Structures are given as C-alpha cells and as structure tokens.
Amino acid sequence: MVGGLKVCWDEDRDRAVDTVHRLWPSQLLPGELAQILPTPAHFEQASELVTREQVAEAVACGDDPEEHIEAVRAYVDAGFDEVYIGQIGPGQAPFFENFRTKVLPALSPH
Numbered sequence: 001m002v003g004g005l006k007v008c009w010d011e012d013r014d015r016a017v018d019t020v021h022r023l024w025p026s027q028l029l030p031g032e033l034a035q036i037l038p039t040p041a042h043f044e045q046a047s048e049l050v051t052r053e054q055v056a057e058a059v060a061c062g063d064d065p066e067e068h069i070e071a072v073r074a075y076v077d078a079g080f081d082e083v084y085i086g087q088i089g090p091g092q093a094p095f096f097e098n099f100r101t102k103v104l105p106a107l108s109p110h
Contacts, residue, residue, distance in 0.1 A: 003075045004084035006059065009095040013062030017052055019089035020059050025050035028058055059088075065102040072107055 006027060010016035020027075025047040026034055037043050055061070060071035075083040087095040 001080045002082045002084070003078075003080040004086065005071060005075065006086045006088050007068055007071060007095075008059065008061045008088045008091075009063060009068070009098055010061070010089070010091055011063050011094075013064070016061035016089075017056045017059075020061060021050070021052045021055045024088045025055065028054050063094075063098065065098065065106065068099070068103045069106045072103065076107055 006020075006024060008016040008020045010019065026043050028050045029046055030049070033046055034043075037046060060068045072083055072085065085099065
C-alpha cells in the first residue's frame with residue numbers, strides 16, 4: 001500500500017500553520033467535497049470553510065521532529081509499504097535535511 005501526507009516544516013510553527021492555511025486548505029475539505037468540485041473557483045470558495053485551527057490540529061507543522069514522526073508513524077503503523085511526504089510552501093532544503101536527519105531515522109527499524 002502507498003500513502004501520502006503533506007507537512008509544513010518551518011522554524012516557526014505559527015508561520016507553518018499560516019502557510020498551509022494559505023496554500024493548501026483544500027486538504028481539509030470535509031467528505032467527498034474535494035472530489036466533486038468542478039473549478040478552481042469552487043475550491044477557493046469551499047476552502048473558506050477551513051479554519052486555521054483545523055490546520056493546526058490536522059497537519060504536522062513546525063520544527064518539532066516528534067510531531068512529524070507521529071504523523072508519518074500513523075501510516076507506518078497502518079501497514080503502508082511506502083509513504084510519500086510533501087512539504088507545503090518554501091523551505092524545501094530544511095525540510096529535506098530535518099527529515100533525513102531527525103524524522104526518518106526515528107522511523108527506521110533498528
């Protein structure tokens with residue numbers, strides 16, 4: 001099984017939450033809404049339903065490795081064979097560096 005999740009690695013958790021809320025709120029649309037919306041304008045309208053607080057609760061944001069480990073571990077524990085992780089927003093280099101050195105080693109079998 002293959003799964004995927006999006007995160008936002010940033011030294012400032014509030015800024016990370018704001019980034020997700022600004023760039024990718026559609027990730028938190030309820031039910032099948034994201035599968036039936038026909039146009040980008042409809043996505044923009046529906047995304048107004050998503051609050052900053054919902055983002056903070058549902059998406060691993062910030063630079064606490066434990067929060068990101070927990071988010072990925074949910075997929076590992078569910079039996080996924082591969083997990084694809086996407087960084088929302090800027091900071092791609094810090095994302096890759098921190099996942100390489102702090103997150104993935106904590107998930108590797110010893």
